[in-house]
Amino acid sequence: MVVKVYGPDYASPKRVMVCLLEKEIEFETVPVDLITGENRSPEFMKLQPFGSLPVIQDGDYTLFESRAIIRYYAEKYKSQGTNLLGKTIEDQGLVQQWLEVEAHNYHPPLNNLVLHILFSSVLGFRRDEQVIKESEEKLGKVLDVYEDRLSKSRYLAGDFFSLADLSHLPFTSYLVGGVGKEYMIKERKHVSGWWDEISSRPSWQKTDFK
Amino acid sequence: MVVKVYGPDYASPKRVMVCLLEKEIEFETVPVDLITGENRSPEFMKLQPFGSLPVIQDGDYTLFESRAIIRYYAEKYKSQGTNLLGKTIEDQGLVQQWLEVEAHNYHPPLNNLVLHILFSSVLGFRRDEQVIKESEEKLGKVLDVYEDRLSKSRYLAGDFFSLADLSHLPFTSYLVGGVGKEYMIKERKHVSGWWDEISSRPSWQKTDFK
Missing domain, CATH: 3.40.30.10 (Glutaredoxin)
Structure with a gap:
């Protein structure tokens, strides 16, 4: 099935x-x-x-x-394909933590940028420059925390690729693409390295160009 | 420890x-x-x-x-105290689903009501009547979905109390308390029965009056 x-x-x-x-x-x-x-x-x-x-x-x-x-x-399917949860209960907790950070800290300002810069005309609402400015500032602060975290850890939850990293793929791809704010990733050394690594995974290459 | x-x-x-x-x-x-x-x-x-x-x-x-x-x-602590995840992987999936609904559909408008009605003066920002009106309407629509769901299922994820129900406790307690919108729960028969049941659990009684 x-x-x-x-x-x-x-x-x-x-x-x-x-x-x-x-x-x-x-x-x-x-x-x-x-x-x-x-x-x-x-x-x-x-x-x-x-x-x-x-x-x-x-x-x-x-x-x-x-x-x-x-x-x-x-x-x-814990033991099929990539283990996306980590090996221990403690790893799993950190995966859950960074998944929540993605959902509550990272996604909302990024989603505002995507909606107002990319989709406002097709969805028929007014592009609001003030929302764009504030969202960019907020996202920048979140990325500063990520930069610090990723200077100590290869991936968000530890030294393993997990759901927490994966969850960032679709909208960060907009950020560095159509939204035109690639500098936000590139100017942060560790975030930039992390993004290069996760976005070059074969799974994402296949999804992004589907 | x-x-x-x-x-x-x-x-x-x-x-x-x-x-x-x-x-x-x-x-x-x-x-x-x-x-x-x-x-x-x-x-x-x-x-x-x-x-x-x-x-x-x-x-x-x-x-x-x-x-x-x-x-x-x-x-x-899966087997200690109340099992809050359900017995099967499929139950667990539904617990995760309704936890996400709580986080993304239920909580944001409710949090606006709590902030603007209860905490605006102590946190020093302006109470915005337009935000209150729109948030109340949004939350009402979410509660209509809950009413339908809870007419078919004792708890959100199935016939067992789970993290999905538990996660609603602190802010719904504000809604029926200080926010002064108890009618939103009471006028929906199944939501009201569910709320009475989950809020009378000893764990919540102990937490709420702590």
């Missing part, structure tokens, strides 16, 4: 796709068009009552929220 | 305390005063580089982010 990943081929659904590639799990994507509001259709809302993406279907099991889905597969 | 929980005796540190009580783990609290900015002191920032609370110290292991800490203890 092949896992179905509902979503467009961008943004948070990619968090799931790159995880499935790391775990060597076969999947197919089911396109859902956010621009035409397909994610708000009654049929889709039966799968995901908030109208958000991605959603997976694995046989008769349905799961949503990208960071829940990647935790589920990392746990279910 | 007793676990140290850094934080004030309110808000997200309570998420950790109620979890430790459910898991029958001994702990002591170390007060950190947010009002005087103790969480921004260089000493505290060594423990938590973003200046957020809570943080735990367990021997020489330090961990921050409340939802990472509760996942860590639920996993580490």
Whole structure:
């Protein structure tokens, strides 16, 4: 049974796709068009009552929220593909910690940059320069913490690639790409090295150019 | 070795305390005063580089982010106290899903209500009626999804109390208390029954009146 990943081929659904590639799990994507509001259709809302993406279907099991889905597969197939959780319970705790940092500190200002710089016209809302300025400042401060952390540790949770690093891939790819703020990564030596390393993984290369 | 929980005796540190009580783990609290900015002191920032609370110290292991800490203890002491993760990997996936819903759909509008109604004067910022109105509407829509879910399932992730339910306790307690919006829970039959059940657990009774 092949896992179905509902979503467009961008943004948070990619968090799931790159995880499935790391775990060597076969999947197919089911396109859902956010621009035409397909994610708000009654049929889709039966799968995901908030109208958000991605959603997976694995046989008769349905799961949503990208960071829940990647935790589920990392746990279910612990010994298949890359171990994305670390070896000890303490490692796992740090993976969870940095996953939460990604969700609560890193993602919100980055998401603002992505929405206001890349998607405001296609989604039909006003690009707000003040939001862009404040978000850039906030993200810079978060990246200063990352720089310090990554000067002592090869990856965020320790010396192993994990869900915590993986979760940064889709939106950081926007930051250094369409958002046009590559300098934020490049001017921080350890963040830059970390980004080069995680973004050159075959799983991400395959996902990003899909 | 007793676990140290850094934080004030309110808000997200309570998420950790109620979890430790459910898991029958001994702990002591170390007060950190947010009002005087103790969480921004260089000493505290060594423990938590973003200046957020809570943080735990367990021997020489330090961990921050409340939802990472509760996942860590639920996993580490799986068979001690209440099982907060469910029995199967699929249950665990649903626990993760509803924990993410709490973090990303439920908490942000509720946190706005708490900040603007309860804490704006003490934290020295302007109470914004527009934010209050919009947050109340958003939270209402999330609670409609909960009402539907809880009409089919005793708890959020299934027929067992889990981290997903527990994570709602501290801020929902504000909603029905100081925020003065108890009607949002009471007017939804299944949400109301669920709230009565989870908030009457001995662990929460002990935490809430601590």
